Amino acid sequence: MEMEQREFGGEGNGAPAGGRNLACDMCRLRQSCLPDHLNDDATRHTLLGLVQPGVPMPRGTVLYRQGEPRRSFYFVRTGSAKSFQIDEYGRENIMGFYLPTDMIGVASLEQADYAESVVLLERSTLCEVPAEALATAARSSESMQHRFFTKMAQSFAAERHARVRLHHASADERVADFLLELSQRLHAAGRVESALYLSMSRYDIANYLGLAAETISRAFGRLQESGVIAVKGKAIDILEGPALRAIAVRNG
Amino acid sequence: MEMEQREFGGEGNGAPAGGRNLACDMCRLRQSCLPDHLNDDATRHTLLGLVQPGVPMPRGTVLYRQGEPRRSFYFVRTGSAKSFQIDEYGRENIMGFYLPTDMIGVASLEQADYAESVVLLERSTLCEVPAEALATAARSSESMQHRFFTKMAQSFAAERHARVRLHHASADERVADFLLELSQRLHAAGRVESALYLSMSRYDIANYLGLAAETISRAFGRLQESGVIAVKGKAIDILEGPALRAIAVRNG
DNA sequence: CGGTAATTTGACGCTAGTCAATTCATGTGG
DNA sequence: CCACATGAATTGACTAGCGTCAAATTACCG
Numbered sequence: 001m002e003m004e005q006r007e008f009g010g011e012g013n014g015a016p017a018g019g020r021n022l023a024c025d026m027c028r029l030r031q032s033c034l035p036d037h038l039n040d041d042a043t044r045h046t047l048l049g050l051v052q053p054g055v056p057m058p059r060g061t062v063l064y065r066q067g068e069p070r071r072s073f074y075f076v077r078t079g080s081a082k083s084f085q086i087d088e089y090g091r092e093n094i095m096g097f098y099l100p101t102d103m104i105g106v107a108s109l110e111q112a113d114y115a116e117s118v119v120l121l122e123r124s125t126l127c128e129v130p131a132e133a134l135a136t137a138a139r140s141s142e143s144m145q146h147r148f149f150t151k152m153a154q155s156f157a158a159e160r161h162a163r164v165r166l167h168h169a170s171a172d173e174r175v176a177d178f179l180l181e182l183s184q185r186l187h188a189a190g191r192v193e194s195a196l197y198l199s200m201s202r203y204d205i206a207n208y209l210g211l212a213a214e215t216i217s218r219a220f221g222r223l224q225e226s227g228v229i230a231v232k233g234k235a236i237d238i239l240e241g242p243a244l245r246a247i248a249v250r251n252g
Numbered sequence: 253m254e255m256e257q258r259e260f261g262g263e264g265n266g267a268p269a270g271g272r273n274l275a276c277d278m279c280r281l282r283q284s285c286l287p288d289h290l291n292d293d294a295t296r297h298t299l300l301g302l303v304q305p306g307v308p309m310p311r312g313t314v315l316y317r318q319g320e321p322r323r324s325f326y327f328v329r330t331g332s333a334k335s336f337q338i339d340e341y342g343r344e345n346i347m348g349f350y351l352p353t354d355m356i357g358v359a360s361l362e363q364a365d366y367a368e369s370v371v372l373l374e375r376s377t378l379c380e381v382p383a384e385a386l387a388t389a390a391r392s393s394e395s396m397q398h399r400f401f402t403k404m405a406q407s408f409a410a411e412r413h414a415r416v417r418l419h420h421a422s423a424d425e426r427v428a429d430f431l432l433e434l435s436q437r438l439h440a441a442g443r444v445e446s447a448l449y450l451s452m453s454r455y456d457i458a459n460y461l462g463l464a465a466e467t468i469s470r471a472f473g474r475l476q477e478s479g480v481i482a483v484k485g486k487a488i489d490i491l492e493g494p495a496l497r498a499i500a501v502r503n504g
Numbered sequence: 505c506g507g508t509a510a511t512t513t514g515a516c517g518c519t520a521g522t523c524a525a526t527t528c529a530t531g532t533g534g
Numbered sequence: 535c536c537a538c539a540t541g542a543a544t545t546g547a548c549t550a551g552c553g554t555c556a557a558a559t560t561a562c563c564g
Contacts, residue, residue, distance in 0.1 A: 085416070089501045093419055095412070107412060110398070110405040115412075135401075139391045146362070149387075152404065153362040159411045160347070160359060160367075164337070166418040167345050167462045171520065202543060210419045212521055217544050233529075233543085249341045423552070454511065464553055469512050485511090485561070505564105512559065521550080528543070534536090 056125045063104065063118040063126070070114050072128045073105040079124020080199045083107070083116045084207075094208040096158060097121070097200060099182075100189040105131075106155035121199040166210050174209045175219040176248035179229065183238060196236040223247070308377045315356065315370040315378070322366050324380045325357035331376020332451045335359070335368045336459075346460040348410060349373070349452060351434075352441040357383075358407035373451040418462050426461045427471040428500035431481065435490060448488040475499070 056078070063074055066085060081098040095116055098104050104126075107115045138148040165177050179196065187193035198205065206213040220236075223229045228244050230237040238244060308330070315326055318337060333350040347368055350356050356378075359367045390400040417429050431448065439445035450457070458465040472488075475481045480496050482489040490496060 085412075087416060087501075091420060093416055095415075107408060109408065110401045115409075135394075135397065139394070139397055142387075142391070145387065145391055149362045156359060156361065156408060156411065157367075159408065159415065160337075163347075163411065163415040163418065164339060164345055166415065167459075168343060207419075213542090214522085214544080215520060218520090221544080249339075465510090466512080466554085467552060470552095473512080507564090508562085510559105510561070512557105514555105514557080516554085518553085519551095522548085524546085524548105526543100526545075528541105530539100530541080532537100532539080534538100 056123050057120060059120055059122045059124075061120040061124075063120070064114045066114055066117045068114050070105070070108045070111055070131060072130045073103060073134055074118070075127040075129070076100050076102045076104065077125045077127060079126075080121045081118050081124065082121055082200055082204060083118045085116045092207065094204050096162070097182075097204075097208070099185050100191075102185075103151040103155060106152055109152070162208075171209075171211055171215045171219050172222060173248055174211065175205075175216060176223065176228075176244050178205065178209055179236065179238065180241075180244060180248055183241075194238045194241070196238065198234045198236060308375050309372060311372055311374045311376075313372045313376075315372070316366045318366055318369045320366050322357070322360045322363055322383060324382045325355060325386055326370075327379040327381070328352050328354045328356065329377045329379060331378075332373045333370050333376065334373055334452055334456060335370045337368045344459065346456050348414070349434075349456075349460070351437050352443075354437075355403040355407060358404055361404070414460075423461075423463055423467045423471050424474060425500055426463065427457075427468060428475065428480075428496050430457065430461055431488065431490065432493075432496060432500055435493075446490045446493070448490065450486045450488060 063081065064071070076098050078100060081104065083095045083098070083104070085093045085095055087093060095107065098118075104118055105114070134148065138145045161181065165174055169177070182196050182198075183193040186196070200208075202216045203213045206216045209216070211219075220229070220231045223244070224231045226243075228238075228240045228247065230239055315333065316323070328350050330352060333356065335347045335350070335356070337345045337347055339345060347359065350370075356370055357366070386400065390397045413433065417426055421429070434448050434450075435445040438448070452460075454468045455465045458468045461468070463471075472481070472483045475496070476483045478495075480490075480492045480499065482491055
């Protein structure tokens with residue numbers, strides 16, 4: 001992919017010093033936004049200025065790199081990102097893709113250094129929450145703890161889902177499941193669920209699914225051949241949702 | 253395997269009503285035991301009687317079943333357990349094995365019902381902590397929160413590790429990595445790390461590693477052939493740790 | 505000691521990886 | 535606005551590794 005990898009400096013992001021940003025009031029994601037609830041909460045006074053709805057950042061921006069000291073967690077407002085680890089033998093492993101409302105950084109919970117790197121896949125806006133602030137908030141009340149735990153549980157479930165998908169699944173099954181996952185997550189974030197835009201490369205998808213890039217191409221081809229989806233480069237239309245679901249769950 | 257699956261009733265486990273159990277004072281795992289710290293903590297009075305170091309329970313005991321309302325988390329003191337999910341098509345997926353000091357139930361965090369089933373692989377003793385009590389404790393102080401988060405982070409890391417292992421790994425590599433993982437975890441729990449006892453069946457191992465049982469047999473055979481390990485049924489000796497590590501990290 | 509389940513071993517086929525070539529998309533500079 | 539360059543994506547041919555089926559052997563438990 002070879003994106004220009006700009007650094008993301010936490011400072012000078014155009015975040016307001018005090019008070020809730022106006023942007024939050026207009027944000028369509030407030031329902032499922034943990035940072036905004038940080039502001040709403042009774043703990044407001046201790047947390048004001050904590051949430052920084054940043055200005056849009058370009059594709060290729062590095063939120064953080066594996067091994068750096070862990071500073072903050074992030075929440076996606078618009079756009080998308082990918083996370084990846086380099087294992088001990090230098091191989092890159094795509095661990096996840098992040099869409100609006102997703103929390104970024106759970107893998108680095110209680111770790112001194114980030115366990116993975118995160119890069120924006122397109123022009124995106126994010127909210128940044130310093131780790132200590134989030135921990136404090138989680139202790140402040142039962143409802144805040146609940147919201148925080150819910151986000152963590154989501155990350156854990158995503159991790160499990162990704163793993164189960166690798167267990168006993170053919171290439172077509174994995175690809176079908178991948179498309180459905182994106183579809184559902186977009187739906188949950190209030191988007192159209194039948195028209196997908198794959199902001200990541202085929203190589204990223206392949207790596208994420210434990211397959212070769214060529215296999216992704218062929219699987220897309222087969223799915224299109226059978227009329228279940230329509231492939232137009234990075235744009236994918238889900239034509240037959242139920243059929244796709246059947247494929248995701250069938251083969252072994 | 254077809255173990256007699258006895259139910260585990262939470263009640264009448266021989267747990268003392270008040271005060272810390274004497275068993276805890278003698279327990280070799282206190283250092284890494286979260287339940288015991290629940291007792292030690294400043295929150296002691298609110299949590300007394302919370303931790304129930306149970307009497308040993310036989311192999312095949314079901315701690316809980318997928319779909320049941322989530323009551324408690326568990327911590328392994330002696331023995332071992334496995335967790336597994338049944339996916340929408342009826343297929344069983346082994347999600348993890350639990351050894352002394354491990355926390356059981358993180359996958360069901362913030363879920364109304366257990367997301368998986370857990371069965372003991374041998375005669376074992378466990379500590380049970382009701383979910384609400386643990387959540388309360390996690391809010392009570394920064395150090396308690398830290399301990400709790402550390403356990404959750406361990407579960408998350410284990411999940412990741414299991415997933416990365418499935419990514420770009422040959423059968424031999426997965427098996428080697430699996431043995432090393434057990435070895436390290438036993439070591440962390442204060443046991444001998446070169447002599448493994450595999451309390452789970454070959455089928456469980458295979459499922460856990462996303463392979464066929466026959467492939468596990470063959471991989472063990474190859475590893476023994478090359479003098480890296482010695483296989484004696486369920487007992488495995490690691491003869492050449494570094495060589496095993498090299499295998500776990502090599503192939504693709 | 506017998507019966508059952510677990511494990512090992514063997515033979516074979518299929519799926520997906522690899523290598524290689526081609527087409528397509530994207531972005532750049534004239 | 536077009537030609538070109540570069541990387542992404544697709545397609546094809548071939549191969550290796552693992553799954554599957556089946557049989558033999560071993561371990562386990564009453």
